[in-house]
Amino acid sequence: MKKVIFVIGVSGCGKSTIGKLLAQELDIPFFDGDDFHPEHNVTKMSSGQALNDDDRQGWLETLNDLAKKQLKENSCIIVCSALKETYRDTLSRDIESKAKWVHLSGSFEQIFKRMNSRSDHFMPSELLKSQFDILEHPKDALQIDISLTPENIVKTIKNKLMNTSEFGLFGLGVMGKSLCRNLANNGFKISMFNRHVDGVEEHVAKNFKAEYPELSEASDFDDIFAFVNSLQQPRRIMLMVNAGKTIDYVIEDLLPHLSENDIIIDGGNSNYKKTKERYDYLKSKGIHFIGTGVSGGEEGALKGPSIMPSGDKEAYEKVAPFLETISAKDKNGLPCCTYVGTEGSGQFIKMVHNGIEYVEMQLLAEVSTIIEALGQKPDDIANTLDGWKNAASSYLLEITTAIFRKKEGDEWLVKKILDKAGNKGTGNWTTIASAELGVPSTLIASALFSRYVSFYKDERIQLNKNFESVNSSELNLTTNDVLEAYQFARIINHYQGFKLIAEASNKYQWNLNLSEIARIWTNGCIIRSTLMEELVEVFKHTDNILTHPQLIAYVKQYMPALKKVVSQSILNDISTPALGEAIHFLIGITTKYASANVIQAQRDFFGAHTYQRLDDDSGKSYHTNWN
Ligand SMILES: NC(=O)C1=CN([C@@H]2O[C@H](COP(=O)(O)OP(=O)(O)OC[C@H]3O[C@@H](n4cnc5c(N)ncnc54)[C@H](OP(=O)(O)O)[C@@H]3O)[C@@H](O)[C@H]2O)C=CC1
Numbered sequence: 001m002k003k004v005i006f007v008i009g010v011s012g013c014g015k016s017t018i019g020k021l022l023a024q025e026l027d028i029p030f031f032d033g034d035d036f037h038p039e040h041n042v043t044k045m046s047s048g049q050a051l052n053d054d055d056r057q058g059w060l061e062t063l064n065d066l067a068k069k070q071l072k073e074n075s076c077i078i079v080c081s082a083l084k085e086t087y088r089d090t091l092s093r094d095i096e097s098k099a100k101w102v103h104l105s106g107s108f109e110q111i112f113k114r115m116n117s118r119s120d121h122f123m124p125s126e127l128l129k130s131q132f133d134i135l136e137h138p139k140d141a142l143q144i145d146i147s148l149t150p151e152n153i154v155k156t157i158k159n160k161l162m163n164t165s166e167f168g169l170f171g172l173g174v175m176g177k178s179l180c181r182n183l184a185n186n187g188f189k190i191s192m193f194n195r196h197v198d199g200v201e202e203h204v205a206k207n208f209k210a211e212y213p214e215l216s217e218a219s220d221f222d223d224i225f226a227f228v229n230s231l232q233q234p235r236r237i238m239l240m241v242n243a244g245k246t247i248d249y250v251i252e253d254l255l256p257h258l259s260e261n262d263i264i265i266d267g268g269n270s271n272y273k274k275t276k277e278r279y280d281y282l283k284s285k286g287i288h289f290i291g292t293g294v295s296g297g298e299e300g301a302l303k304g305p306s307i308m309p310s311g312d313k314e315a316y317e318k319v320a321p322f323l324e325t326i327s328a329k330d331k332n333g334l335p336c337c338t339y340v341g342t343e344g345s346g347q348f349i350k351m352v353h354n355g356i357e358y359v360e361m362q363l364l365a366e367v368s369t370i371i372e373a374l375g376q377k378p379d380d381i382a383n384t385l386d387g388w389k390n391a392a393s394s395y396l397l398e399i400t401t402a403i404f405r406k407k408e409g410d411e412w413l414v415k416k417i418l419d420k421a422g423n424k425g426t427g428n429w430t431t432i433a434s435a436e437l438g439v440p441s442t443l444i445a446s447a448l449f450s451r452y453v454s455f456y457k458d459e460r461i462q463l464n465k466n467f468e469s470v471n472s473s474e475l476n477l478t479t480n481d482v483l484e485a486y487q488f489a490r491i492i493n494h495y496q497g498f499k500l501i502a503e504a505s506n507k508y509q510w511n512l513n514l515s516e517i518a519r520i521w522t523n524g525c526i527i528r529s530t531l532m533e534e535l536v537e538v539f540k541h542t543d544n545i546l547t548h549p550q551l552i553a554y555v556k557q558y559m560p561a562l563k564k565v566v567s568q569s570i571l572n573d574i575s576t577p578a579l580g581e582a583i584h585f586l587i588g589i590t591t592k593y594a595s596a597n598v599i600q601a602q603r604d605f606f607g608a609h610t611y612q613r614l615d616d617d618s619g620k621s622y623h624t625n626w627n
């Protein structure tokens, strides 16, 4: 990858000498920042006055422009004092991931002595003290001790900078492999690790590297020590391994080899509560931990996923250039990757993303079953779904259309697939989180339990004999009715999912930005859709989409169709739990006087749990002796 190596340090530390030698060794252009000072800066310094921030600003911007221009052609070396963090920010603006820092450090006495022996420089040595006064030690720079010989310094820099990787990927399964290729395609120098298991997992990283030309510059490992040592510090290591205990095992394997301030990123579907525990644990060891949702599946991870990182903002900034570069881009070209919030908030929203995903999938399964009952064959169903893409475009609609077209020989593949839906836990956790937070995510629970029902295949077959249906009703529906029912349920699904996020944000004080979350879900992820694009704007005005005029209009428009589709489906023994739950929920959430009075009376009857009265708004509790 092309890079700009900034050789930095106070005046007299040897930047120009080392920069030139390094440029010769690497055969790349060399630029001395001092040559780019405007006239008035040179005059000021020559007259013994120190430069202030205003004097430096234009000069730093000139060097930043130079770096960006050079990067279009080649790597280069720029030497410049860059004493403050803000100066380094200006120098590396828009090229953060390509800027590498080498800090030549020595003591005041050592450098003062050197400067006094120089006669050809316009910087009087008296100004050295002012430079030490403002020096903010760069945390991310390669620190080089200037007492080494210039040859040794150059050798060390070359070894540490050019032969090491910027980013490590641990776990070369489905997602890990795609992310590695994505990183490499974007010009990052990466190290890849997969464990070695005798006779089962051997040379995984090596074989993977050999398979793809874009990985020619990547380093492959099956030894953890060598993998960790191949990385530049602070190390950035992304884990793409199975969620659960595996993450803890891997952390323990890595820990002995890590140094303070290294960063571990967990990109798996980990439980957000475990992420918080791991964050605290690693913090106590001086290691940063970022929990991030990644969505897009195998293809998304390769071409650009949606990425949802959380943890320390400061640590995020250090991995942002990598994650934002490899992520999908929204319609305005912005990365579908944003700092979500503290703790495990990134993995919380990924979990809810999956909950919404479960419902979107379930709805498509239900509507295609209804369309099939209307007499359509799989390719007709595909055509019908294809016809919906203007009104209800989404990635899941697109792949479901393709699924209904797929044939194996003369037969439709979809009809040959066993009707038992699996799951890996995120729908389960979303339902648990909803229950814990007291949020009625009824569609997510319904989609989850539908998968569980599907799993009882043998019992379904057995019970079918006992309750064989006699279809007495004609399915009097149009495909447009089904489309409108589907659109209605999708709005309720998104209402419930974002409501859950909003409640968690309040409870855990995450201060999440719903519009920004919707934005990073407009591309790269599994639930990307035109509805999600609309929600980006909607959430700029309200956290509750059912209060937004446009969404209210949609719901009112589609409601008659949903009622018709659900009732006719039930009359025809077609199971539509998610569609049904959508209308139940809307009726429930818009009912002024619900049936909960009866529940309260029952609770008071058997358990003296008390109740409040409509004719007393003081909040007083009443108990009745019901017998
Ligand atoms: N697949 C998908 O569409 C998506 C998956 N995710 C999440 O990403 C994570 C990875 O998923 P995916 O790539 O599909 O999973 P895979 O099963 O394809 O890969 C799992 C990886 O973890 C490694 N691993 C397992 N156990 C250990 C262990 N004890 N020590 C070291 N390495 C281990 C495996 O190594 P080995 O090959 O040696 O077994 C393999 O490299 C999961 O959390 C998943 O939920 C997130 C979004 C989408």
Ligand SMILES: O=C(CO)[C@H](O)[C@H](O)COP(=O)(O)O
Binding pocket: 269, 294, 295, 296, 297, 354, 357, 422, 423, 424, 425, 426, 427, 526
């Ligand atoms: O995170 C994902 C997609 O966003 C993974 O594919 C996940 O495995 C999907 O969940 P499940 O396996 O439970 O259907």
